[in-house]
Amino acid sequence: MAGIRALxxxxxxxxxxxxxxxxxxxxxxxxxxxGHYMDIISQPSQDxxxxxxxxxxxAMQRVENNYKEFVLENLKPPCPNHWLKNLTINVIEAFLRxxxxxxxxxxxxxxLVLVRFWRIYYCYELDMDFPYRxxxxxxxxxxxxxxxxxxxxxxxxxxxxxxPDDLFALLYHAVAxxxxxxxxxxxxTQHGTIRKMxxxxxxxxxxxxxxxxxxxxxxxxxxxxxxxxxxxxxxHPTCQVLLMxxxxxxxxxxxxxxxxxxxxxxxxNDNLGYCVIQDILDFAFEDDAFASEYIKEPWxxxxxxKVPEHRKSVPIHIKKEMWRILVFRPGVQNEEGKWITHPxxxxxxxxxxEDENNLSRATGMEKVENLTEHQHNHVMGHTKGExxxxxxxxxxxDTQSIYLGTPTSEALNKLSTHASLTRDPAAPxxxxxxxxxxxxxxxxxxxxxxxxxxxxxxxxxxxxxxQKAAGTLEAQEYVKINWLVRAxxxxxQQCAFEQVYDEYFQSIGNTIIKQNYCxxxxxxxxxxxxxxxxxxxxxxxxxSMSPKTC
Numbered sequence: 129m130a131g132i133r134a135l136x137x138x139x140x141x142x143x144x145x146x147x148x149x150x151x152x153x154x155x156x157x158x159x160x161x162x163g164h165y166m167d168i169i170s171q172p173s174q175d176x177x178x179x180x181x182x183x184x185x186x187a188m189q190r191v192e193n194n195y196k197e198f199v200l201e202n203l204k205p206p207c208p209n210h211w212l213k214n215l216t217i218n219v220i221e222a223f224l225r226x227x228x229x230x231x232x233x234x235x236x237x238x239x240l241v242l243v244r245f246w247r248i249y250y251c252y253e254l255d256m257d258f259p260y261r262x263x264x265x266x267x268x269x270x271x272x273x274x275x276x277x278x279x280x281x282x283x284x285x286x287x288x289x290x291x292p293d294d295l296f297a298l299l300y301h302a303v304a305x306x307x308x309x310x311x312x313x314x315x316x317t318q319h320g321t322i323r324k325m326x327x328x329x330x331x332x333x334x335x336x337x338x339x340x341x342x343x344x345x346x347x348x349x350x351x352x353x354x355x356x357x358x359x360x361x362x363x364h365p366t367c368q369v370l371l372m373x374x375x376x377x378x379x380x381x382x383x384x385x386x387x388x389x390x391x392x393x394x395x396x397n398d399n400l401g402y403c404v405i406q407d408i409l410d411f412a413f414e415d416d417a418f419a420s421e422y423i424k425e426p427w428x429x430x431x432x433x434k435v436p437e438h439r440k441s442v443p444i445h446i447k448k449e450m451w452r453i454l455v456f457r458p459g460v461q462n463e464e465g466k467w468i469t470h471p472x473x474x475x476x477x478x479x480x481x482e483d484e485n486n487l488s489r490a491t492g493m494e495k496v497e498n499l500t501e502h503q504h505n506h507v508m509g510h511t512k513g514e515x516x517x518x519x520x521x522x523x524x525x526d527t528q529s530i531y532l533g534t535p536t537s538e539a540l541n542k543l544s545t546h547a548s549l550t551r552d553p554a555a556p557x558x559x560x561x562x563x564x565x566x567x568x569x570x571x572x573x574x575x576x577x578x579x580x581x582x583x584x585x586x587x588x589x590x591x592x593x594x595q596k597a598a599g600t601l602e603a604q605e606y607v608k609i610n611w612l613v614r615a616x617x618x619x620x621q622q623c624a625f626e627q628v629y630d631e632y633f634q635s636i637g638n639t640i641i642k643q644n645y646c647x648x649x650x651x652x653x654x655x656x657x658x659x660x661x662x663x664x665x666x667x668x669x670x671x672s673m674s675p676k677t678c
Contacts (some may be wrong), residue, residue, distance in 0.1 A: 132182040178397055179253065182345075183383075184248065191246045192253075198226045205317030212254055217265050224270065236280035237669045240270060257628060292402075295327060299401055301491045308486045311459025312466040314414065318456050318475065319483055325374075327390045328404065333477035335378045340478035347384075348474040351417055354408065356444040357549065359432035362539035368435060370395040372543055374403050392544040394537045413453060414469070419445040420638045422645040432644045437554050438652040442544065443637035484631070554652040555632055559625050565621050576616045580609045 180188070191291040200206045202283075211219055225242070233239050243266065247258045266279045274280065299320045302308070309315040322336055334340070337348045353375040372393040377384050393565070396403040409426060412418055422432055433442045453472075456480060545550055559567070567573065583606050587597050597603040643650050 135602075158228060175220075175255070177255075180248075180252070184245070187245045188249045188252065191242060191292070192249050194227060195223060195246065198223050202226065209253070212250060215250070215259075215262065217262060217269065220262065220266055224274060227497050228274065233278070235283055236271070236275055236282045243270065251512050268443070288494065289363075292351075294574075295323070296401060297401070298487070298491060302487050304489055306490045308483070308490050310483070314411070314457075314469050314471055315459050315475070315483075317407060317410065319480065319487070322402060322456065322480060323409075324402060324404050324407075328393065329374075329376070331376060332380060333480055335376050337477045337480055338379070338474035339483070340476050344472050346454075349374070349379065349414075349455045350451060351415070351446050351453050351455055354455070356405075356446075357441040357443040358429070358435060358444065359540070359543060360435050362543055368430070368433070369397075369540065370405050370429075371540060371549075372408065372442070373544055392541055394540045408455070415450065415453065417446050417450045417453075419447045419635075420641045424639050432641045433646050434640075434649060436640060436650045436652065439640075440551070442640050443550065443633075444641075445634065445637045500588070548551060550633065552633070552636060553648070556625075556628055559628065560619060563624060563628065564621065567617075570620050573613075573616055573620055576609075576613045581614045582604075583609050621648065 196208050199208045199211055201213060223246075228235070228239075229243075230353055235459055242345065250258050272278075275282075281403050296343045302320055310319070322333070325331060326333070338346060355373040356358055357371045357373075359371045361369050375388045375395065376391065377388045381387065382388070391403045395405050409429065413426065420432075423429060429444065433444065435442050454474045456475040457473060458475045459467045460473070462468050481558065492552055555629065583602075587594050587606055589601075590602070591597040594603070594606070597606070640650055
């Protein structure tokens with residue numbers, strides 16, 4: 129208690145000194161010249177457009193092209209902006225009827241979406257809100273008059289639920305029986321993998337593949353989105369199993385934004401046909417994606433990944449140069465006319481849908497319209513997915529095992545969410561002597577020290593001794609440079625340590641695999657910072673305080 133009271137007594141005295149040294153001060157911005165803000169007010173107004181999503185811009189431009197085509201061909205004067213500024217419900221009705229006459233539109237909800245993008249184009253072009261009265265009248269016009277005149281349908285397609293036996297039958301038929309043509313064996317295998325991943329995570333096809341809508345950006349699941357681990361099974365401590373974590377960056381409305389949801393897959397020993405990890409390993413060997421030089425065949429993954437006692441997992445790293453390579457890719461003919469897997473192009477959801485329809489017909493499925501039967505919100509027969517509402521947090525439960533009707537792997541799922549999965553007590557805690565010496569040779573620090581040396585020599589030249597320059601402007605400048613050298617030194621050491629720390633975790637898996645290959649497994653021994661006599665005293669105190677048993 130005395131130590132705590134002393135801390136609170138001396139803390140207020142030390143705080144002003146700490147603040148005075150500039151340790152927590154922020155450097156003020158340079159003042160702007162006089163009249164700077166008046167110049168901003170006096171300059172012409174800028175035409176600032178809203179920052180719309182790329183997908184919204186593409187859809188808006190498509191509607192804009194249709195509107196301009198309608199005006200140029202049918203209206204006088206043929207000026208799109210003129211009719212936007214003089215917009216009436218009659219102009220809107222004429223444009224909508226022209227669009228329905230020229231396009232095969234059958235869905236009312238889809239047509240309402242198109243009209244919404246046209247309203248966005250109106251606001252974007254005129255920099256003003258769409259009139260509320262016209263907005264209400266437009267919706268009434270579509271949902272009453274145009275709906276009946278053009279037979280627009282409001283009903284959605286009902287997809288039949290698929291149970292695990294159906295899924296297994298589809299997978300087996302595609303691999304062993306089906307005569308549906310695939311350019312490469314990998315594309316056939318990929319199809320089953322995507323089916324299983326959609327079933328296990330409720331992912332849309334556009335999340336795992338290149339979207340076939342307005343987001344055609346050759347972006348899909350990357351090798352950098354996948355993390356592989358060999359972990360100790362919490363329920364069977366003597367067994368090791370594979371665990372995989374996959375980031376879904378391309379979820380609808382959050383493509384490459386925010387924190388992507390991460391879904392975990394476990395090695396399925398109940399039925400390898402349902403195991404996604406086995407398929408991913410197959411693709412990784414084909415692409416030579418593993419960073420470790422000692423993993424050349426499947427058996428090496430189980431032979432050289434023994435988990436050290438001080439860790440709970442061994443990460444199986446992917447090569448850095450493979451992080452931006454797509455996992456699911458289509459077949460393409462090379463210069464010799466042979467079919468190979470394309471090195472950079474993404475497999476599109478459209479191509480996947482065509483293959484799915486062909487396989488479904490070959491299997492004898494009655495409903496083959498789209499791919500949603502492989503999503504969990506339909507797979508269990510619940511159109512709104514009430515059972516899987518808790519799965520918004522991807523680790524809430526082992527829904528894959530729930531769906532398959534097999535024992536759940538809750539312990540592995542919990543392990544995949546904990547920081548202890550990658551925790552390593554053997555990680556570096558400070559820079560080594562050699563690393564600290566390397567920091568001294570950084571150009572930024574050398575320049576700061578040189579500036580400090582020049583300032584010191586100047587003070588000695590003017591005043592003879594630095595102490596005699598106390599209170600002068602030159603001395604204040606010298607103190608600032610001195611603090612700058614110390615701050616630069618500390619910053620560079622911190623950056624160097626963070627780089628060493630990150631590189632350790634990015635390569636620890638390769639190190640463990642190499643040591644296991646050389647039959648020299650890594651061992652970690654805890655080094656107590658207190659002396660042995662103090663440790664014995666603490667240990668004896670704990671034993672004496674514990675309840676005695678007869």
